[in-house]
Amino acid sequence: MKRRSLTADKIIDAAMEVADAEGVEALSMRKLASLLNVTAMSLYNHVGSKDEVLELMLGRVVTQIARPEAGGYWETMMRRRAHSMREVLLSHRWASTLLISRISMGDAILRDIEATLGCLVAGGFTYRQADWARNAIDSHVYGYTFQELNTPVDPDEYRSAAATYLPMISQAEYPHIHEASLEIAKGEYDGRTDFSFGLELILKGLRNWVAGTAP
């Protein structure tokens, strides 16, 4: 076993693998160490704490988000960034939990904010408007994706899931949920809500906002 072979990068590589495969709750320093053929305490020569590991992991996630390009039309760029954020969050299911805990995410987030602000300001937004716009878009992305991550049923199985659970939903107690499930089970709609629906609602609102009168 060679010396000097361990680096923070390799630790984060392994940590992301574990988290992606088994979830963050399965990530322990001892497990991480044994995956790298090393003892737990060796990791502390390269990272300060487990929280730092989590922080570095989050940084990698944020870096994967498509950053708006300088010359692009703001609406197109925001749409692209939003879809990218969702995809990244979905592909690392553990990231959402970390995002809303007090874990910092280093300066990857600064680069993202910088690019986003820049694109919006170039598109005619004031800084205050850009702030509000970014916040509104991010709110939707985070909120939608969190809900999506918590939905226990596979998108392809809404109909059959609805049919399965239908008898468990008391028609007397929850008439509307019952009726909605019935419609899904019958195939009248698929029970999926659309990410783009809310996003376009917001983008359209922003378009009107910067174009016309203002709040």
Added chain:
Amino acid sequence: MKRRSLTADKIIDAAMEVADAEGVEALSMRKLASLLNVTAMSLYNHVGSKDEVLELMLGRVVTQIARPEAGGYWETMMRRRAHSMREVLLSHRWASTLLISRISMGDAILRDIEATLGCLVAGGFTYRQADWARNAIDSHVYGYTFQELNTPVDPDEYRSAAATYLPMISQAEYPHIHEASLEIAKGEYDGRTDFSFGLELILKGLRNWVAGTAP
């Protein structure tokens, strides 16, 4: 010390107190037990596991959300519910973290969905439209509030915080963030983003959606 004095309700009472005061991470079965003058294992006569404690806590939180009333105009009711959700989530900072982990929240959530769906359907939405609308609104509430909970600075101190951090933001590396912070520090705007801004964007979009043509 009387026997038979411990109940699940009292356990949850104590758990909420601990979580509100010190955060969920400070909540352990042993600490909870000692607060109730009891040993850790006694708790397990009343609750199945720590996860069940968390689930019951979440249920209480969800119950606090203002449910839409049967006769009310949908938009007013949705606005009221959204603001209420935000307030409830802000007053129990630990709830957000739990909401997006795999912890279930019992049937408090069913009562909320039932009332919300019913109100929207009464307002002319189809079930599919009601589903989408609820999802869009909830996305914003969750996402906005999560971001709000993570903002390290107190809303009243944006200006001074911006002034403090300004020198730490490299003007060369992050020109737009620098400029935005400068504007905040100078008091040109307060750096606060508005919950209602995004919410009204969505409500307006929904209004147009149910009124006019459709996607």
Added chain:
DNA sequence: TTGACAGATATACAGTGTATGTTTAACACC
């Protein structure tokens, strides 16, 4: 060859959730 020292290791500690087995207090019934 010999220090020096970075980095791997061993040990230990205080904490976690909870499985398991035992004790005890409160109630129903003779």
Added chain:
DNA sequence: GGTGTTAAACATACACTGTATATCTGTCAA
């Protein structure tokens, strides 16, 4: 009132967590 029955509180134990501290060791500069 005495006596089972039983639910609830308790004690112990286990496997695990993150990490502080102290020790050992392989590699490189002198």
